[in-house]
Amino acid sequence: MKPPIIFLIVVALIAVLATRQFIKQRRENAANDASPVRSLMVEVKTKREYLAPDRRSRQRDQIPVEDMRYEAWFHPLNGAEDIKLALDASDYHQIDKGSRGELxxxxxxxxRFTLCTASDC
Structure with missing residues (x-):
């Protein structure tokens, strides 16, 4: 018995999209590895934590695992454009909105984000 053509098209589409995402992530990681570490004086503009979309199929006997994502927007004190960055949980919880420091x-x-003291802000 031959599988329906629509099934083959869907499987091929999923494979193409997954491959494209994998290549995109590899390129971004390679670009980050090749970039120099920059330091900027910034103010934490805002923070956000949210539940990541669950890509697994939900089954009745499966316990859902909450996968949180964390991000923060930093406003450079030199007037440059805001920077949005993904953070891990420990870094996210150590940063307060409105704080100033070196990013x-x-x-x-x-x-890293290091709070500045009153004398070096």
Missing amino acids: QVQGTRFI
Whole structure:
């Protein structure tokens, strides 16, 4: 018995999209690795945490695992455009909205945020 043509088209489309996403992520990681670490004086403009979309199929006997994503927007004090970065949970919870400090990034990768003291802001 031959599978329906629509099934083959859907499988091929999923394979193409998955391959494209994999290549995009590899390129972004390579670009970040090749970029120098930059330091900027910034103010934390806003933060956001949200539940990541669950890509797994939900079954009745499966316990859903909540996968949280964290991001923050930083406003450079030199007037440049805001920077949106993905953070891990520990970094996200140590940063407060409105705080000022030194942001270190490598390409689009968050490295560190260090609060400044009153004398060096």
